[in-house]
Amino acid sequence: MSKDTKRTIPAFIDLAAQRQRMGDRIGRALLDVLESDQYILGPQVAEVERRLAVFCGAKHCISCANGTDALLLALMAENVGPGDAVFVPAFTFVATAEVPVLSGATPVFVDVRRDTFNMDTDSLEGAIGAAKARGLTPRCIIAVDLYGQPADYARIHDIAAAHGLLVIADAAQSFGAALSGKKVGTLAAYTGTSFYPSKPLGAYGDGGALFTDDDAKAKLLLSLRNHGKGPSQTETEEIGLNSRLDSFQAAVLLEKLGLFPAEIVARQAAAQRYNAALAAVAKVPELMAGTTSVWAQYTIITDRRDAVANACRAAGVPTAIHYTSPLHQLAPYRDYPTASGGLPNAEWLVDRVISLPMHGYLSHEAQDLVIDTVLGALGTVRKNIAAE
Ligand SMILES: Cc1ncc(COP(=O)(O)O)c(C=O)c1O
Structure with missing residues (x-):
């Protein structure tokens, strides 16, 4: 189970x-x-x-x-x-x-x-x-x-x-x-x-x-x-x-290819549900017109990442940070060239991204726990979740 x-x-x-x-x-x-x-x-x-x-x-x-x-x-x-x-x-x-x-x-x-x-x-x-x-x-x-x-x-x-x-x-x-x-x-x-x-x-x-x-x-x-x-x-x-x-x-x-199409649909439904519930408190991921995602990660942007991470840890909800450093600031890569104009967005994102549980078998109950924990951390109570 x-x-x-x-x-x-x-x-x-x-x-x-x-x-x-x-x-x-x-x-x-x-x-x-x-x-x-x-x-x-x-x-x-x-x-x-x-x-x-x-x-x-x-x-x-x-x-x-x-x-x-x-x-x-x-x-x-x-x-x-x-x-x-x-x-x-x-x-x-x-x-x-x-x-x-x-x-x-x-x-x-x-x-x-x-x-x-x-x-x-x-x-x-x-x-x-x-x-x-x-x-x-x-x-x-x-x-x-x-x-x-x-x-x-x-x-x-x-x-x-x-x-x-x-x-x-x-x-x-x-x-x-x-x-x-x-x-x-x-x-x-x-x-x-x-x-x-x-x-x-x-x-x-x-x-x-x-x-x-x-x-x-x-x-x-x-x-x-x-x-x-x-x-x-x-x-x-x-x-x-x-x-x-x-x-x-x-x-x-x-074997897994047989499950894959249904898993993609389930991931997409989970991402939509997260988006609907969390857009009011964090920057939720955006898709370009005409694209679909397989949601390898579901990643939000927030200025209060530590609060989200701590609340999730306390609730037993696993999170991850992909990635904690932009590549040009990693020691082995520091001497390689960067775009003129610098890399301000990469440097900004590494301080603000946090990824939430995402897979093709995420029950609504489990997802609600994640949503409520994030909303609790960011000071809002969930009012209106997308239709199931
Ligand atoms: C964006 C990206 N490129 C390349 C790789 C490398 O894949 P592998 O770990 O199978 O070598 C990964 C794996 O994590 C990845 O996320």
Whole structure:
């Protein structure tokens, strides 16, 4: 039985409720892998790649070991390296900035918007100028779909086209979302996602995938993720990585894909309910026109974050802060360039964001406890909750 139904206190992400929903199927699927003796790149891996591509409408899905490698493999496939500038938001998980450094390139930090939390395209122009002023060659933009909402790809593509840049989508948090009717996986030349267990579509270990419509790049990525080997596995054609998905994780993903559409709907309903109840006391997340979110996180902005965090702790309601520092202020990243104009929004957000429990199995009772606790902390009593 999930925590929700037992005590009404929600889990931050309820993997136990999800496992219960899958029943015996998940154990059987794992046992099938065990008995197959094909633990890495087994038939489940090919099948999950096929189904993920169909799910999002991308031509190719290339699975890999984690979401960080997915981004790194895209940079490797494009020969991004020393002297190249890669534009990344300053307010995201550190992996987004890690990969340009690992490929020998220079991350250049771009500010984000306060309403969507995603890359600010005016700041992107300022970052391109700052990169050129440093003598770097602008090569690509890694746009992050933070908390589950796609970035403003229409505007990002315009800027990319004007400057001859490649766009990579960091969709670690947004697989399953859409923009103007197109699913995440089809919004950029390459899309990387993560199957870390707490992601909206999570495995029971590390995993990731890349999506592309480019046949030649897909073939190259298949080689790069497997030590640069060619199709026969004997010849070595590229300098690659060990970044293969294991068959156990693929089996888990195949089971979870069956639940995923309903979970997305449940997350969206929960977000709407939070929005309706909390908009009067905090800045609630906004979606751009034409986007859907998979609500990897439900994150509010408040000047009284400590009061919310303390009240939630006292009530047993888990919260999290994503992220406590903008990337350009983290010690290893301090010397990399930033957009001209600075990164004021990223610096502002890190002091004010707080994420509340969010998953596809959040009961109304559990959600009401969260809402009442936040309203209590911010000095308002809930009057009118959205219709159930
Ligand atoms: C925005 C973003 N990018 C990249 C990653 C990296 O994914 P992984 O942990 O699977 O390497 C994450 C995971 O937390 C993420 O949230």
